[in-house]
Amino acid sequence: MAAIEMKNIVKEYGDGFKAVNDVSIDVKDGEFMILVGPSGCGKSTLLRMIVGLEDITSGDMVIGGDRVNDKAPRDRNLAMVFQNYALYPHLTVYENIAFPLRLSKQFGEQEIDEKVRKASSILELDDHLERKPGNLSGGQRQRVAMGRAIVRDAQAFLFDEPLSNLDAKLRGQMRTEISRLQRRLGITTVYVTHDQTEAMTLGDRVAVLKRGLLQQLATPRELYEHPVNLFVAGFIGSPPMNFLPATVKGDELELPFGTVTLPKEKAERGRDRGLLIAGIRPEHFDDAQVVDKDKLGAGSTFNATVEVVEWLGNESYAYIPFEAPPEVQAQLEQLEKDLDGESLRTQLVVSLEGASTIKEGDEAEIFVESSKIHLFDPETGDNLTVGL
Amino acid sequence: MRAKLGPSTIIGMIAILVWCLLPVVWIIMLSFKPEAETAAGSPQFLPKDWSWENYQSVLQDDLFQRALINSFGISLIATVLSVMIATLTAYAVARLEFKGKRVVLSIALAIAMFPVVSLVGPLFDMWRAVGLYDTWLGLIIPYMSFTLPLAIWTLTAFFREIPWEMEQAAQVDGATSWQAFRKVIVPLAAPGVFTAAILTFFFAWNDFVFGISLTSTTNARPVPAALAFFVGPDQFNPPTSTLSAAAVVVTIPIIIIVLIFQRKIVAGLTSGAVKG
Missing domain, CATH: 2.40.50.140 (Nucleic acid-binding proteins)
Known part of the structure; x- marks a missing residue:
C-alpha cells in the first residue's frame, strides 16, 4: 500500500493537444480517490498514466515515494480493473485470478491456491472457479476482474469505469460491494467514473476534471455545498x-x-x-x-x-x-x-x-x-x- | 434457428456430394484392384477381387518411402518456420506503428500474386549456382515465401480482433511484453495460427511444380513429384492401381490434419474476453 502523488502532470499528444494539463493530485495511503468528469476530460488518460500504459509528457508520478515515470507497468505493482474487464477468455476463472501470481514466480503452487481461494471466497466466486469467463454473467465477470486485482498485494487499486457495463440494479449492488471491499482491505484506490452518483457515494475525496484541467479536489460534501465554479x-x-x-x-x-x-x-x-x-x-x-x-x-x-x-x-x-x-x-x-x-x-x-x-x-x-x-x-x- | 431440410435441399446436397466425391471414390476403388484388372479395357467400378497388394507394394517401395519422408520433413519445417515468422510479423503489423508498414503488406501481397511458374526458371538457375538445388532447404525457401504473405494477412486480421486491453491487463498483472504475447495473445489467436499452419502445410504438401523442377534425386524429391516418376515394369502401361494407392496414401495425412484442427479453427475467438 502506498500514497500516489501526481505533480504537475501533463499529457500532450503529437498534435499539441493537451489531454491532461498540469494536474496535481495527492492520493493518501488508503484513500479512495475518484476522478470524475464528462467524456474527454482526461480522467482515463490520467489513470493510465498512473498505471504506466500511457507516457507522461511532463511532471512527476510518485508512488510510495518512488518516481515511476519511466517504469514499465509491471514494475509499478498496481492492480487495475478495466472498463470491459479484460479477462483472459482462454483461462478458467481460477487461472484468471492466479495469473498475476504465476507471473511473479515467487509463490509455490500451494500458496497460489491459498490466495486464489481466499480472493474467491471474499468475492463469492467459489462456485465458478472452473468456468470460463465466456459463461459468466456481467456481474460475475466484474467480480473475477476484481479478484485478479485483490489476489496480489498491490500498492494500489485502479478502476477504470468498472460499472459502466452493468445494468442499473447490478451497478448499485457492485458499487456497495466495491466500497465495502475497499474499506475492508484499506488499500489506496483511484477510481475513474463519469457518473456523479458513483463519485459522491464512493469517494473519500473527488477530483473533478474538465478538458484536462483539475477544477476542484474536495470531499463529496464540499463539492456539493461549495462548488468553486459553474462547471x-x-x-x-x-x-x-x-x-x-x-x-x-x-x-x-x-x-x-x-x-x-x-x-x-x-x-x-x-x-x-x-x-x-x-x-x-x-x-x-x-x-x-x-x-x-x-x-x-x-x-x-x-x-x-x-x-x-x-x-x-x-x-x-x-x-x-x-x-x-x-x-x-x-x-x-x-x-x-x-x-x-x-x-x-x-x-x-x-x-x-x-x-x-x-x-x-x-x-x-x-x-x-x-x-x-x-x-x-x-x-x-x-x-x-x-x-x- | 435451424432451417428445415426440404426434399429439394436434400437432393441438391446429394448431387453436390456425388459430384465432389465421385473422383475420390473412383481413385479408392482403383487402388483396391489388382494390376491386371485396371489394364484390361475399361474397368468396372467395384473391384472384382479386393486386394491390399497395391498398398503393400507402394509402402515397401524404397523410392516412395524416401519421397514420403521428404514431403513430411519439408512441409513440416516450412510450416513451422512460416507460422512462427508470420505470427511475429503479423503482431508487429497489427500492434505497432512503424514506417513502411503499408509497404510490407503490399510487398507481401505482391509476392503472393506472382505466378509460381514464372519463378521456377530463375530459381532453378540460382539454386544450382548456390548449391541449393536438390536439397530440402531449396524447397523450404520457396514454399515459405509463397505461404508467408497469406499467413501474415490472415494472422494480422486475427490479431486486430483481439482487444488491446488484453495485453495491457497482462502487463499490469506483471507480464513482460513477451510474456503477454506468449501467454495471452498467441492462445487467443490460436484459431488464426492453426488456419495459417494448415494453409501453409497444404501448399507445401500439394506442390508439384517446385517439387519436380528443383529436385533431381530422392534427396529432396517430394511425393507429388515422385509419383510422376512411378513406372511399372512396362513403361508403356502406367501402373494405374499402384499410383492410385499412392495417391490415397498421400491424401490421408491431409484428412487427418483437417479433422484434428477443424475444432480449433471453429472455436470462438475471444468469446467472454470483454462484455459483448
Missing part, C-alpha cells in the same frame, strides 16, 4: 443545480421571478457587478404552503406558473420556464456542452415536498432558501460566494 456546480448533484440570471441591488437579488433577500455577506460579494448567474439547487426551493412557519423567515417567496409536475412519491419536481438574457444564455449553453448535455429551454427545476398539492398550470407560491444561493461570475464561471 463543478452543474456537474455534481442530480437533478442539477438551477442557473438563473440575477443582479444584486443592495441586499436584494433580482431573479426572473421576483426579488429575494440575500444574507449580507453574500450580497456584498455580488454587489455592483452587473449581471450574475445565481445557482440554486432544486431542493432549496419548496412549496410555500407546506414549509414550516419558522423556516419561512430564513428565505423569500415568489409566485410563478408551474408548467410540468413530476410526482415521485416522496417528492415531486416542478418545472418553471423562464427567459434568460443572451449573455447568460450563451454561458449556460457552453456549460451544457461541457457537461455532455444538450441545451434545451431555460427552466427552473424545483423539488417539492411529497405533501405539496401544486398541479400543472397552477400559479404557485414558491419558497427559496436564500442562504443556500450561490453567485457565479458569468465571464469566468467562478463562484463568488465560495466559503459562505
